[in-house]
Amino acid sequence: MKISISKKALFLIIFASGLTTYAFNYNAFGFRYSYKETAMPAPVKMSSRLERLFATTKLVCFGRYALEVPVEAKLDYGGVGDVDVFEDHPGGMKEIAAAALTKARSENKEMEVHFNGEGPIPNSWQIRYFPSESKKERGALMYETYIHKGTHIFSQRDIVLDGESGNSKVAERQRSFANRLRLRNEDEVPREPGYCIPHAFLAESTYDNQEMDSAGLFIPSLPDVSFSISSNKNAYADYNKDEYEKVWRAKLSLIGRINEAKKDQPFSYPSHTLLRQGKRDVHHWQGEESLIKRKDGSHDFEWALVGTPRDVANPSEFGVAMYTKVEHNKVGAARAASLSDDEAVALFDKLLTGLKFRVQVPGAPEGSYYFPTSGTPDTTRGK
Numbered sequence: 001m002k003i004s005i006s007k008k009a010l011f012l013i014i015f016a017s018g019l020t021t022y023a024f025n026y027n028a029f030g031f032r033y034s035y036k037e038t039a040m041p042a043p044v045k046m047s048s049r050l051e052r053l054f055a056t057t058k059l060v061c062f063g064r065y066a067l068e069v070p071v072e073a074k075l076d077y078g079g080v081g082d083v084d085v086f087e088d089h090p091g092g093m094k095e096i097a098a099a100a101l102t103k104a105r106s107e108n109k110e111m112e113v114h115f116n117g118e119g120p121i122p123n124s125w126q127i128r129y130f131p132s133e134s135k136k137e138r139g140a141l142m143y144e145t146y147i148h149k150g151t152h153i154f155s156q157r158d159i160v161l162d163g164e165s166g167n168s169k170v171a172e173r174q175r176s177f178a179n180r181l182r183l184r185n186e187d188e189v190p191r192e193p194g195y196c197i198p199h200a201f202l203a204e205s206t207y208d209n210q211e212m213d214s215a216g217l218f219i220p221s222l223p224d225v226s227f228s229i230s231s232n233k234n235a236y237a238d239y240n241k242d243e244y245e246k247v248w249r250a251k252l253s254l255i256g257r258i259n260e261a262k263k264d265q266p267f268s269y270p271s272h273t274l275l276r277q278g279k280r281d282v283h284h285w286q287g288e289e290s291l292i293k294r295k296d297g298s299h300d301f302e303w304a305l306v307g308t309p310r311d312v313a314n315p316s317e318f319g320v321a322m323y324t325k326v327e328h329n330k331v332g333a334a335r336a337a338s339l340s341d342d343e344a345v346a347l348f349d350k351l352l353t354g355l356k357f358r359v360q361v362p363g364a365p366e367g368s369y370y371f372p373t374s375g376t377p378d379t380t381r382g383k
Contacts, residue, residue: 033276033291033345040281044346053221054350059189059370061196061358063213063231064312066189066370068354070219078214078230081195083181083202086153093125093146093153100144101127108132114141120175123148128167135159141167145174149183152199180204191371193359207312207362210234217351224334226323227351235317237309244309254288254304254319271295275341282352283368285318291345298325298332299344303352313363320355322348 036042046054053070060067060075067075077085086096097116105111110133119126125146130136144157156177158170184190184201193205195213211233219225239248250256255277262269273293280289280303287305294300301322307314324337324344339347357369 032341035276035278039279039286041276041349044342044349046346046350047340047343050343050346050350053219057354058187059358061189062215062229063195063197063211064193064357064359064361065213065215065229065231066356066358067215067217067229067351069217069351072220074218074220076216076218077198078216078228080197080213080215081202081211082156082158082209083195083197083200084155085198085200086155087198088151089153093119093148096153096155097125097127097144097146101129104129104131104142110136112136119145119147119178120171121147121178124178126174138162141170143167143170143174145178147178147181149181149200152183154181154197154200177202189358189370191359193361193373196358211312211315222338222347224324224326224338225347226321226326226331227348228321229355230317230319231315232317233312233315234309235315237316239309249306252306252317254290254302258290272300275299275345283356284365285314285368287318291348293341294332296325296332297337298323299337299339299341300331301344301348311363312361313357313368320352322351 033044034042053072056071057068058071058073060069060073062075062077063080069075089096101111101113101116108131110130112130113127114130115126115128117126118124127144129142130140131142135142139160140162141160142157143159144155146153146155156174158173158177160167160170164170180194180203182201182203183199184196186199188201190196190201192203194201194203195211212231214228214230216226216228219227236244236248236252251260272295275291275293277290277292278288280287282303282305285305285307287303289301289303291299291301299322303320305314305318307316307318309316322344323331324339325332325334327334337344357364358371360369360372
């Protein structure tokens with residue numbers, strides 16, 4: 001079975017963008033939770049039960065990120081990098097490859113298989129095919145490599161890019177992927193550059209891939225709380241650079257989107273209480289946040305960064321969302337929120353502060369990662 005997101009952890013960042021409500025910036029009018037300085041919220045004291053919850057913590061990792069969480073918490077992976085994971089698959093690599101080819105053929109009858117056989121390393125399988133006649137005319141041969149490690153099967157796809165002569169480069173990339181992948185225990189947080197993926201680690205230090213990552217957190221003692229993270233390093237990479245900086249950066253910002261939604265739907269916004277809204281720095285990431293409480297008592301908190309396309313230290317699309325009163329994948333469905341307003345804000349701030357790069361990446365300043373490339377821990381953990 002291909003690994004999927006647990007129902008206990010919601011990935012609602014995109015869904016929530018349509019529900020997030022707008023309110024004027026009440027800093028000057030004294031909304032409940034304020035900022036002690038620009039982009040830095042005033043601390044909110046954690047309740048005794050949250051103090052107990054965070055008395056013992058651990059690091060969990062996904063993609064290039066790590067997050068400090070209560071020891072009871074469970075990380076649920078969404079998409080991580082370009083790697084698919086078939087967890088405890090009862091069949092084999094050939095069966096999965098055959099299904100992939102069947103699917104490709106159903107999408108385009110002009111699909112043409114070029115190779116279906118053993119892969120570049122032992123216990124691997126590879127298929128190569130032209131997805132369509134137009135791709136064949138361009139020489140865009142698709143590669144998919146499957147690797148069997150332990151009880152899991154991992155796969156990655158690649159394609160001959162425009163401007164590449166022949167298939168040697170994509171074949172080498174697939175061989176490199178196969179050789180760099182290794183199994184990883186759930187509690188292992190590697191101290192070398194690369195991606196944490198379910199059950200495995202992929203060493204990688206070129207930083208030239210798309211790098212789309214998402215994950216969610218489930219805390220058993222707070223079952224109605226959903227906390228999720230999403231990152232896309234190369235989002236908006238096709239935008240004109242000057243236009244992106246002058247026009248789109250502001251439009252794509254969290255508060256910019258809220259303002260636009262307010263303008264488009266002036267009479268249809270659900271009522272809410274604004275708890276805190278404004279610019280919010282998380283380590284070196286200069287983002288924005290909006291923390292609201294819906295009329296039904298659920299908390300709807302978002303933080304977002306609009307970074308720079310292809311900048312691994314500042315991904316162009318980076319967001320965090322937290323909701324309470326969640327049940328059956330629906331915000332507001334639970335009978336009541338398990339957290340008070342103070343507790344919700346304190347929990348959001350605590351988790352957000354614990355989000356860093358696992359290992360230093362180019363352009364990331366000290367304090368924004370847990371481990372430098374030498375593997376020595378960053379002593380700022382938890383601060």
